[in-house]
Amino acid sequence: MMNRDGESAVRRRVITGIGEASEKEDAPIIDDPTDGNHVNNITATGLDKFPFNVLNYLPESQLFLIICLYRVSINLSFVNTWFVPDEYWQSLEVAHYHAYGYGYLTWEWKYKIRSHLHPMIFHAVYSLLQAMGLNDRQVVLEGPRIVQCFLSSIGDLYVYKLSYKLTSNRILAYYSLLFHLSSWFIFYTAPRTLVNCMEATLTTMGLYYYPWKSPEVSPIVYLLISGMTVLMRPTAAIVWTPFLIWHVFRAKFSPLLITRLVGCGIVCLSINLIVDRSYYGVWEFPAWNFLKFNFLQNQSGFYGTHPWYWYISQGLPTVLGPDLLLFLIGFFNCEKKGLLPLQFAIVWTVGVYSILPHKEFRFLLCILPQAMIMCGSAIYDVTLICSTFGRKVILSAVFIGLLTAKIGMAYYFGVVHQVGAIGVMKVLHDLTPTNSSGILFLMPCHSTPFYAHMHKNIPMRFLTCEPFLGQTNYTDEADDFYKDPAGWLFDNYHLDRYMPQHVVMFDVLKPRIEIFLKTHWYKLCAKIFHTDLPEGRIGNFILIYCR
Numbered sequence: 133m134m135n136r137d138g139e140s141a142v143r144r145r146v147i148t149g150i151g152e153a154s155e156k157e158d159a160p161i162i163d164d165p166t167d168g169n170h171v172n173n174i175t176a177t178g179l180d181k182f183p184f185n186v187l188n189y190l191p192e193s194q195l196f197l198i199i200c201l202y203r204v205s206i207n208l209s210f211v212n213t214w215f216v217p218d219e220y221w222q223s224l225e226v227a228h229y230h231a232y233g234y235g236y237l238t239w240e241w242k243y244k245i246r247s248h249l250h251p252m253i254f255h256a257v258y259s260l261l262q263a264m265g266l267n268d269r270q271v272v273l274e275g276p277r278i279v280q281c282f283l284s285s286i287g288d289l290y291v292y293k294l295s296y297k298l299t300s301n302r303i304l305a306y307y308s309l310l311f312h313l314s315s316w317f318i319f320y321t322a323p324r325t326l327v328n329c330m331e332a333t334l335t336t337m338g339l340y341y342y343p344w345k346s347p348e349v350s351p352i353v354y355l356l357i358s359g360m361t362v363l364m365r366p367t368a369a370i371v372w373t374p375f376l377i378w379h380v381f382r383a384k385f386s387p388l389l390i391t392r393l394v395g396c397g398i399v400c401l402s403i404n405l406i407v408d409r410s411y412y413g414v415w416e417f418p419a420w421n422f423l424k425f426n427f428l429q430n431q432s433g434f435y436g437t438h439p440w441y442w443y444i445s446q447g448l449p450t451v452l453g454p455d456l457l458l459f460l461i462g463f464f465n466c467e468k469k470g471l472l473p474l475q476f477a478i479v480w481t482v483g484v485y486s487i488l489p490h491k492e493f494r495f496l497l498c499i500l501p502q503a504m505i506m507c508g509s510a511i512y513d514v515t516l517i518c519s520t521f522g523r524k525v526i527l528s529a530v531f532i533g534l535l536t537a538k539i540g541m542a543y544y545f546g547v548v549h550q551v552g553a554i555g556v557m558k559v560l561h562d563l564t565p566t567n568s569s570g571i572l573f574l575m576p577c578h579s580t581p582f583y584a585h586m587h588k589n590i591p592m593r594f595l596t597c598e599p600f601l602g603q604t605n606y607t608d609e610a611d612d613f614y615k616d617p618a619g620w621l622f623d624n625y626h627l628d629r630y631m632p633q634h635v636v637m638f639d640v641l642k643p644r645i646e647i648f649l650k651t652h653w654y655k656l657c658a659k660i661f662h663t664d665l666p667e668g669r670i671g672n673f674i675l676i677y678c679r
Contacts, residue, residue, distance in 0.1 A: 192289065199288045202313065203281040208274075208323045211546040214553035215324060216494060217578035223325040224276055224584035226251040230411065231258035235583040239598045245425050247404060247418040248411040249364040250327045253279065269561060269587045277323045284322035287333030287501065288312055294340040295505045298470045301512070308508030311458075315504055316541040317451040321497060327365050328497040334361040335371055336501045342375060344473065347382030352392060359400030366419045370484045371477060371498055431599055437489040443482050443496065448503075451496050454537040455507050461514075462506030469509055474502040552662025552674040556636060557585040559658050559676060563634065564590060570632040572625075574617070574641060576669050577610045593632070614669065617641060621648045634678055638662070638671035654679045 221238055226248070229235030240246045248255075254276045261267070261275050291312045296305035312318060321329055334357050341354035358376070361368045376393070383389045408416050425431050452459050466475050478499050485495060518527040557580060560571060570591030573580065577597035586592065595610040613620045625631055631652055637645070639659075648654075658676035666672050 192293075195292070196285065196289050199313070200282060200285045203285045203288070203322060204278055207284075207319055208277055208281050210543060211320060211323045212551060212554055213546055213548070214550040214580070215321070216326070216492070218494075219324045219326050220581040220584055221578055222246060223251050223327065224254055225582055227254035227258055227276070228584040228587075230255050231262065232587075232589075234589045236592075238578075243421065243425070244408075244412055244416045244418055245421040247364060248408055249360070249404060250330055252407060252411075253283075253330075254325060269558075272587050273585060276325050280325050280329065281323050283333055284318075284329060287329075287336050290333070290336040290340050291501045291504060294336060294501070295508060297340060298344065298474070298505075299509070301469070304469070304508050304512040306508075307511050308505040311455060311507040311511070312501060312504040314535060314538055315455065315500065316453045316538040316545070317493070318497075318500060318504075319538075319542045320545050321494065326494060326497075328494045331361055331365045331368050332497040332501060334358075334364075335368065335498050338372070339375075339474075339477075339502075343379065344470075347379060347384075347386075352396060355393060355396035356400060359396055360403070363400055363404040363419050366422045367495070368498065371481050374476070374480055375473075435490060435599075438491040440486045442491050443486050447491065447493060447496055448482070451493055451500060452503060453541055454534045455504075458507045458510040458514075458534075459503050462508070462510030463503075465513065466506060466509055471505065471509060474505060478502055478506075548663075549665065550663050552660045553580045554585070555660050556658075556674045556676065557581055559660060560634060560636070561586055561588060563657065563676070563678070564588065566590060568633045569630075571634045571636060572632040574613070574621075574635060574637040574645070575674075577608075579638075579670070580636075591632070617644045618648050621645060625652075631679065634676055636674065636676055638666075638669065639673040639675055640666065640669065640671035642675060649677055652679060 221236075222240065225235050226237060226241060226246075229237055230251075257275045257279050258272070261271060266272075266275075288309065292305050292309040295308035296302055299305065338354045338357035338361065341351050341357065343351060343354070358368075358372045362372060380386075380389060380393070404419070405415060405417065408418055449456055462471075463475060463478070466472060481499050482496075485491065514527065518524050564571065566588060568590045570593065573592070573594040575595065577595050579594075582592065582594070583589075595613050597608040597610045599608075600606045625648075634657075635649070635654060642649075654677040656675060657678040660674045660676070662672060662674050663670070664672070
């Protein structure tokens, strides 16, 4: 039979699970069954109620497996729409180019302002598929997305771990995980091969290993994670700089910490330089090139600018969606729960991002895990207040309403909105023979995936929109085309032997180039729904004309 000490040890292992922080002084308080107040503590905190009475004994390895199954089986299946070009053009397209020998490298890679640390992940996936003899288009498409779901699942688990580490409250940690898993925007982006998704995962992991309670402890893990995150995504320095400074000051400029900080910096920088040297063929430091282009040369606003208050008026309300009210409750009532550092991280990051001219919803992904912990904190407080039966009924109705709204948003944006940009590539793949004369995309630049989704080495052309790079009187190709679409086509395609086999466009363009299509005997061969919300040059449908 197991003795009393043995039972306590098993209990600690079961509750703590795998991968807890290495520094013991930062470990959260664990309920101990050998404590005489154990039963009362469990009952008082609600850990004896379903589902917490089950989850409380669930090892983190099993919890992680459940999360992975959710991301791969449900999340992956319900996200098949277009979001932003970088999901394909800055990751999969680059990886496909290096793995299969064909693809399109945008100007960022020609001017070496991007690091290969992120595309390298998917290059490895493609190489593994090649080694296994798996060259089917659907396998090539889904392989990177499955890996991305696995990486996002790691971020999910660390949301739970970080919440528990900061609050020592397991129910609050489970609520945080629940909100992270049910967030409509995280659901919408988790399977997407965006560097921002990787940044969010690494940032959450780094914050978990951060020495919150013992500044003299300098865990190498968090230093390495933060360093690689910044080199992969240079704007991650906005999140990490104040935490690093705070650590150094709290540790009173400890020589050990400074030594480890410098050592980890050298290791991360060396890895980055070697990786990019192997891809670019020359020694380059893309993080510096990125900062020089976007800030010193002030080119970050080329792809659009927004007012300073955009993240507050539109960014955060949109990505938080139905969780906005709970976030605000948790945000302004987090002082007693040990969540002030996360509150600071959110305020600091949004504040600095607001100064930058170019703004996007996806840039907020790095702080969404912290925001979901705030939501978990708020709902924990609400459940304590709702002790009577009537209040519990009201709370349950609110839960159901929130979840229904989030499911509706996730479904519409993941399955319906801008679905044509993905569907058109499958149609083109099936229509186009390997000896095709080519495909011409007459759409705003980067409106669809490219070779990574086509997975056929045939001539393809799209309208480029490279930024001003030292040229005078510069107009990008897309803007030049839309000034006079028919004239541009007749100037560039006046000989039949150079005509592409397929022309792809949004339906709003058709009246402006119909004369060109008729002159060169193009006929409509496919019409694909794209969106209910057309805007500007983007229409309801995508048309494929063939000859």
